[in-house]
Amino acid sequence: MVKSAVKVVVRTRPTASFASKNLQIDLDQKTIEAFIPKDNTQGLINNQQEHWKFQFDEILHNSSQEDVYDICGREVVHSVSEGYNGTILAYGQTGAGKTYTMLGGQQAYKFRGVIPRAISQLFHEVQSKPELSYVIRVSYAEIYNELIYDLISPTPPSDQSGSIMIQDDPKYGITLRGLSQSIVNTEEEALNQLFEGETNRTIAAHLLNKNSTRSHCVYTVHLESRSRVESSEKVTISKLNLVDLAGSERTKKTGSEGLTLTEANYINKSLSYLEQVVIALSERGREHVPYRQSKLTYMLKDSIGGNSKTLMVANIWPEPNHMEETISTLRFATRMMRVSNEATINVELDPAQLIERYKREIRDLKQELAMHDTLANRGRIVYEPYTPEQQYQQQQIAESFLDGDTDEVEFDSLRQVRELFIQMRNIYRRALSRLGASDFKVRADKEVDRSGSSHPKEPKNIEESDEGLGDEENFGGFGLGRANPNAKPMDTSALEPRTHFMQAEEEEININKSISFEENKKKSSGSQRKQPIDKNQAFMEFKNVDGRDINNALNQNREDHKDRKARLKEVGARINRIKSEIDECKEKVEQIRRNKPSEEEDVIDEEEFEYIKRLKDLKKVYRTEYDQMKNLKEEVNMIAQSIEFSRERLINEFETWYERKFGGATMALSRENFGTLSEMPANMEGIEEIDDVDPDALAFIKAKNNVKTLHKAKKALGSTLKK
Structure with missing residues (x-):
């Protein structure tokens, strides 16, 4: 258990009109001093505070975005x-x-x-630990007007009820019932969920911010890891909450009205409750903490004063009118x-894995006992439940002992002792039943056999037992006794295997029926047109004669497409090697x-210079190959469009030809004759210039492009439905 205070980092928004007269920032001492002169209009007696001094962790x-993450995020993500x-x-x-701090600029x-x-670092950490097996899930929740919405659900937030409930689980902490968790296997998939959720957030404009977020959002990454080399039933469970709170507002400055004003009231109220929770936690001796006053404070219960390593970035706008x-x-x-928080490593035991482990241990112990029995010259003991035949043998031994015919009973295992007592109990119940103890009989029939084995029902008396067979066997007509007169043999004709001759005969009958149907149809219609042939056969004839030019162009496009894809695959392999x-x-x-001494950190030796030069050359080659890959992808997309155009033209020409030659198109044309277009590579439309692209940026860029493509398709679909 690690007990530590919440770390706080203050970040200033860059501005051209910095309040230099009101703020003094000492980066070395990590302090901020604020000055606000007294307002003379308040009268002579004015106790307004003029000076404040604050000290923070950083x-x-x-600062740049990279510096912000190195200080604020790297250590926390590593702990997760x-x-x-x-x-x-x-x-x-x-x-x-x-x-901007949490998501960045576009x-x-x-x-x-x-x-x-954080997502990028987390996946790099996971890939650097091959001895562990990870399962990663992501969720994205929005608190809007005290209702919780799922931003990555297939159902848009506008169609959701906002009824997601918060639960305080003693084992897993705060959980949200009804919030979807998507499994992600790559960095790109996690970024896809993030960017898609961002497009569903509630945003409005006011005087201070044209893209003001009107809700609190929590993007959570859930990790489950288990060892691949040690005990696999131990599961380490952790989560990373990345929270973008809505900003507190002074409605006089923002000019909020209508719905925007209502949203501002909810935002300010939830932030006020958050401040009350922080005050309650910071006061000594305070027992009650009002977490349940709002959805935001309840959701952050683990993060503030709970089981978590927490860091807060306090963003300020250092201008005179925002002091x-x-x-x-x-x-x-x-x-x-x-x-203060108390963070612990969350290790749980997987029930399914524990059951498998116990099964293996039981099997090994049984084998060990069998070896001991063999060494002691004892018969091998079986630990499975008794069969009906073995139960009947124990019943005879019990009856013999109770009648006095046998004075001693030899036991070879505790299992036999238990079964013998069960049979004695059954004999006792049957004896009571014969003596007329019907009330005891009813109570005895309702008891559950504690042995765990399935015993047949006891008959009402020994004469009806029919040589030890139970009522179920006697009723159903199977077993070792006499069959019930009402039991009939099952009709097995449906289970007989169909021979090739039978199948061929059925097919011939079906063909004759089909031919008769077509002849009757032709006679009844009285049509004088030429009898249509199979449409697939007609299509092959059309491709070789009238549609030969279109078909040749289509085949040529297919060959070009195959060639470009092969070249694209080769370039991709080269790029992967260069990246490695x-x-x-x-x-x-x-x-x-x-490995350098501290006094030689700034000195570049010959070996380091060679690697730096090699790195520069590799990046240059990488950019060249990447440009070639972009060009090839564009060619592949163009050829694919040409293939689709040729296919449609070939189909339309053939339909016209078939209608002219045979009349109505009465037979379906199989799509197999047209072939299938293999899956195309991702479209690189809108990609940044290659000079600005780092090899690690590909997942980020692809996720951005995927979301753009998805929303273009949604807009096109929406406009089509409106029409």
């Missing part, structure tokens, strides 16, 4: 991969840069935020630093730098 002033729960949340006034890959970088909101944010951040070499060079450079 202060990020005009080790089995701890982790939370990163962004807090601040509206327009202060919370969403301009380029280097501007991505904490969440995409009151800035000081409010800094005061809340100071209170958050007093909250780039990774190796990077690792070598990092290793050389780690």
Whole structure:
């Protein structure tokens, strides 16, 4: 168990009109001093505070997205991969840069935020541990006007009821019943879920922010890991909560009206409840913490004062006209630093794996006992339930002992003792039944046999037992006794195998019926047109004569398509090899730098220079190959469109030819004659310039393009339905 305070990092929004007279930031001491002069219009007696001083864990002033993640995200994400729960949340006034911190900008890959970088690091950590098997799930929840919506559900949020419930599970902590969790196997799949969920968020414009998020959003990554080399029933469960809170608003500044004003009231109220929770946790001796006052505080119960390593990014807008909101944010951040969490590694036992383990142990113990019996010259003991024949033998032994014919009974196992007592109990019940103890009989029939084995029902008296057979066997007409007169033999004709001769005979009958039907139809119609032939056969004739030119063009396009795909595959293989070499060079450079003495960190030796030069050359080759891959993909897409056009033209020409030659098209044309177009590579439309693309950025870019393509298709479908 690790007990630690919530870490707080302050990030300032870059601005041209920085409040230099009101704010002093000391990056070395990690302090911020704020000054607000007294308002003289308030009168002579004015106790307004003028000066504040705050100290935090880190202060990020005009920092890049990469620096922000290195300080705020890297350590927390690494802890999650080790089995701890982790939370990163962004807090601040509206327009202060919370969403930009968590998600990043849309301009380029280097501007991505904490969440995409955390996903990338998490999958790199998973891939670096081949001795562990991971299952990764993601969920995306939105709290809008005190209702919870699922952003990655197939049902859009506008059609959801918002009735997702929060549950406090003593074993798994806070869980959301009804929230979907999608299994993701790659970084690209996780980013697809993130970007798709972002398009479903509720956004509105006001005077301070034209893209203001009107809800709190929590993107959660759930990890389950188990060892591949040790005990597999131990499962380590952890989760990473990435929280983008809605910004607090002063409605006079934002000019909110109508629905936007209602949303602002809900946002401010939930943030006020969050502050009450933080105050309650920071005060000593406070027993009750009001987590259940709002959906937001209840959902963050594990993250604030619970089982999690938590970091908060306090975003401020350091301009003179936002000083009151800035000081409010800094005061809340100071209170958050007093909250302590108790993070533990979450290890559970998998019930299914435990059952398999116990089965193996039982099997091994049985084999061990059998070996001991063999060494002791004893007969082998069987541990399975008694068969009906063995039960009958024990019944005879029990009757002989009760009648006094036998004084001693030899036992070879505890299993035999248990079965003998069961048979004595059955004999006792039958004796009571014969003596007229009907009330005891009813109670005895309702008891469950504690031996766990299936015994046949006892007959009403010994005379009706029919040589030990139960009522079920006697009624059904099977077993070792006499068959019931009412039992009839089952009709097995349906189970007889059909011979080839029978099948051929049935097919011939069906063909004759079909021919007779066609002849009668032709006679009744009285048509004088030429008898139509099989449409597939007619199509082959058309392709070789009248449609020869179109068919040749189609075949040529197919050959070109196959050739381009083969070349594309070769280029892709070369790119993968180059990327592997780039990774190796990077690792070598990092290793050389780690092994250097501290006083020689800035000195580049000959070996490091060679690797750096090699890395530069590999990146140049990578860019060249990548350009070639883009061109090949465009060619493949163009050829695919040409193939589809030729197919449609060939079909239309053939339909016209068939109608003219044979009349109505009465027979279906099989699509097998047209062939199938293999799956095309992903479209690279809208990709960034190759100079700005890092080899690790491909998953991010592909996920962005996938979401764009999906929404283009949705818009096209929506416009089609409207028409």
